Amino acid sequence: MQHPVFNSENSGPRASRTRRHRQAGLCVLCAVWVATLGAARLPAADQALRQRELEAKVAPLLSKHCYGCHSGAEADAGLALDHFETISSYLKSRVVWEKVIEKLQLDAMPPPDASELAPAERQFLVTWIRDTINDFECGQQPNPGSVTLRRLNAAEYQNTIQALLGVNYTPAANFPGDDVGYGFDNIGDVLTLPPMLMEKYLVAAEKISRYVIQTPPPDQVFQASYAGAQLEFEGGGNMRDGALSFYASGVASIEEQLPWTGKYRLTITAGGDQVGEEPCQMGIAVGEKRVGTLAVPNDTESPQEFEIELRLGEGARRISIGFLNDFYIAAKGGQPAQDRNLSLFHVELIGRKSGGTAIEPSQLRPQHRRVVFTTPSAEKDSQTATHKVLERLASRAYRRPVATEELRELVGLALEIQAAGDSFEESIQVAMQAILISPHFLFRVESPPASEQYGEYRNLDEFELASRLSYFLWSSMPDDELLGLALQNQLRVGNNLERQVARMLKDERARAFVSNFASQWLMLRKLESFVPDEQMFPKWNDRIKELSKLETLNFFAGVLKADMSVIRLLDADFTFLNQELAEFYGMSGVQGDDFVRVSLAGTPRSGLLTQASVLAVTSNPTRTSPVKRGRWILDNLLATPPPPPPPGVPELQEKGPLVGSMRQQLEQHRADPNCAGCHKLMDPLGFALENFDAIGLYREQEHGVPVDSSGVLPDGTRVSSARELQRVLTEQNRQKFVECVTEKLLTYALGRGLEYYDKCAVDKILATLEDSDFRFSALISAIVHSDPFQKKGEREIAL
Incomplete structure (x- = not known):
């Protein structure tokens, strides 16, 4: 077949199944595309052209390759294709066109015992489908798509906290790991909010607010508390129902070592049994001096609290509570006894010493001054100051x-805290916690289109656009300049957006784009789990692992910063090394720990494919893996992933008695028709890198035998080295590589997987890049100006 990567026939054995079952695969694909065109939207002239092509070319192919399984009342899967006779009968619904094209391009069908599509026929079908997509979708307003409400991932949360509050704090280090979708961890569909993470957010909000907002030193508090039964007493008394009940004159007392001289509040809970006209009298004395007398109402069922403020000196102090007016008349002449009693239920002594007044301005941290830029004063009451502080903080936190x-609601919460006796600063702490756990902070909220009518799309408002831009290039919130333009509705005016993209790419915060996009696109995070055999690869260690990752990230950043063509990622004659990594590679002339640009002239290395990080992450612990390396290229450089292995087919190392070299074992593996189709795509690509071992060191021999890095691509092109493979990728497949990078970048920028209706935007982006030699800045700018980035539509369900 003509594989998209190699532009020529892809020959070789195919998967073997029963003829009808295998032929059904291609027929279903045929059915997919003939059933997914919406004829109603095609102009009449185009419909006529498609009708002629259908009758003269498409229908005969369907008859030859599909009708054997999919015709009549007993059609396989209930899908009969033989009754479709007009273009309008075919063009009924919409599905993912590019999936159909990929299957045709991968030569997945027809099976060996089915009638084979000639290369020209297969290419015709691919071209016909793609042209129809363009006519059908791109001639009108394509759906810009919709992104699931997406939570800030761990990196975005941490960067946003830093930008918002200036806190070099890493709460996200303790968060559960973010799930990955479409190769990235910023995809809305997988960024759920489990209860454990919500608990982490609550804890982090409290810690952050307490660090940022400095509060006056807390008051010192002295407290002594006694139940009635705990009181010492003299005189006529006993314990009754948990209270100390005086039936005759008596005194209860407490003695405490007081920590300071000052005001104390004595609270006594008491009730009386009144006899006669006079209520119970309770006297209070400090030492030998009476300081108060209180009348206690006749109620022991619902005792009352009595408070008296005392000024007490530091040191040992004794406080006494006495029953002053005992009264008793014995029962006589049938009249009951009359007995006046006093009951003490609880006594508490509390002292409070102020921790100090407001903190001196010179002692306030910058983070505090950033948030609490004003406080209550003679000219500004507490409500006004609270309103001003929280308005600015919430607007920045919510990015609008x-x-x-x-x-x-936020101001009301803070004022309630102040009314309870806490300080202005403490109230701002609590309000900040509410802001940091708000969905408007934790999620990137975008409003849906105003109309629910299908096909009604809207431009993002300028604040939403500013957030998309900042989280794309900085993995963080918009800065003041972006928000200022959005507030003035000026972000899209003139070339403001273009200038902002250029500014942001030059900013140090763009390192987050390098770290988060490049490391995931190139699968560098998998290095963490790569542990090669220590005896076979003694030069590899954790330090080299980290340095190899930094080489690739610095290299990517260098190409980006210099605004080179994205093609340079594949064939650049330079890299970035420090002394230790250069010595690992066997290169001299590099000094120090800092990474510097190093020429690769005269070496077998150039571009990403010869860097240790990429070579290691595509290897096994004991050997290289041409299969993994080939698949990595198809997945990440050409956006043409092979299908998963057929069910029941074991991996190479599980297949049993395969013997000989790795090449010979793979040849035996490919002898299985179930395996041949994909391996003839992957293996030649991987073998071209065989001169680099499992940790990325160059070699010309393995176990005393010359390394054979030769291979034949499906179109007949021979490659025998990494440089020859790079030429194939950068010359024959330049467009396919740039398309792959575009799709990966657009996926990352949008936070969602691409759908069939995004193909129009991808094609439009690619069309703008030719004149700029595929420069990085032009690609990023084109993505930022694309409809999927600028607009919000709806998510369609393919039928």
Whole structure:
């Protein structure tokens, strides 16, 4: 077949199944594309052209390759294709066109015992489908798609906290790991909010607010508390129902070592049994001096609290509570006894010493001053100051102006805290916690289109656009300049957006784009789990693992910063090394720990494919893996992933008695028709890198035998080295590589997987890059200006 990567026939054995079962695969694909065109949207002239092509070319192919399984009442899977006779009968619904094209391009069908599609026929079908997509979808307003409400991932959360509050704090280090979708961890569909993570957010919000907002030193508090039964007493008394009940004159007392001289509050819970006209009298004395007398109402069922403020000196102090007016008349003449009693239920002594007044401005941290830029004063009451502080904080945290009702609730919360006796600063702490656990902070919220009518799309508002831009290039919130333009509705005016992209790429915060996009696109994070055999590869260690990753990230950053063509990622004659990594490679002339640009002239290395990080992550612990390396190229450089292995087919190391070299074992593996189709695509690509061992060191021999890095690509092209493979990729497949990078970048920028309707945007982006030699800045700018990035539509379900 003509594989998209190699532009020529892809010959070789195919998977073997029963003829009808295998032929059904291609027929279903045929059915997919003939059933997914919406004829109603095609102009009449185009419909006529498609009808002629259908009758003259498409229908005969379907008859030859599909009708054997899919015709009549007993058609396989209930899908009969033989009754479709007009273009309008075919063009009924929509599905993912590119999936159909990929299957045809991969030569997945027809099976060996089916009638084979000639290369020209297969290419015709691919071209016909792609042209129809363009006519059908791209001639109108394509759906820009919709992104699932997406939570900030760990990196975005941490960067946002840093940008918002200036806190070099890493709470996200303790968060559960983020799930990955479509190769990236910023995909809305997989960024759920499990209860454990919500608990982590609550803890982090409290810790962050306490660090950022400095509060006056807390008051010192002395407290002594006694139940009635714990009181010492003299005189006529006993314990009754948990209270000390005086039936005659008596005194209860407490003695405490007081920590300071000052005001104390004595609270006594008491009730009386009144006899006669006079209520119970309770006297209070400090030492030998009476300081108060209180009348206790006649109620022991619902005792009352009595408070008296005392000024007490530091040191040992004794406080006494006496029953002053005992009264008793014995029962006589049938009249009951009359007995006045006093009951003490609880006594508490509390002292409070102020921790100090407001902190001196010179002692306030910058983070505090950033948030609490104003405080209550003679000219500004507490409510006004609270409103001003929280309006600015919430607006920056939510990446848009805070709504009136949102602000009212935040201010109300803070004022409630102040009314309870806490300081202004403490109230801002609590309000900050509420902001940091708000969905408007934790999620990137975008409003849906105003109309629910299908096909009604809208431009993102400028704040939403600013957030998309900042989280794309910085993995963080918009800065003041972006938010200022959005507030003035000026972000899209003139070339403002273009200038902002250029500014942001030059900013140090763009390192987050390098770290988060490049490391995931190139699968560098898998290095963490790569542990090669220590005896076979003694030069590899954790330090080299980290340095090899840094080489690739610095290399990517260097190409980006210099605004080179993205093609240079594959064939650049330079890299970035420090002394230790250069010595690992066997290169001299590099000094120090810092990474510097190093020429690769005269070496077998150039571009990503010869860097240790990529070579290691595509290897096994004991040997290289041409299969993994080939698949990595198809997946990450050409966006043409092979299908998964057929069910029941074991991996190479599980197949049993395969003997000989790795090449010979793979040849035996490919002898299985179930395996041949994909391996003839992957293996030649991987073998071209065989001069580099499992940890990326160059070699010309393995176990005393010359390394054979030769291979034949499906189109007949022979490659026998990494440089020859690079030429194939950068010359014959330049467009396919740039398309792959574009799709990966657009996926990362949007936070969602691409759908069939995004193909129009991808094609439009690619069309703008030719004149710029595929420069990185032009690619990023084209993505930022694309409809999927600028607009919000709806998510379609393919039928």
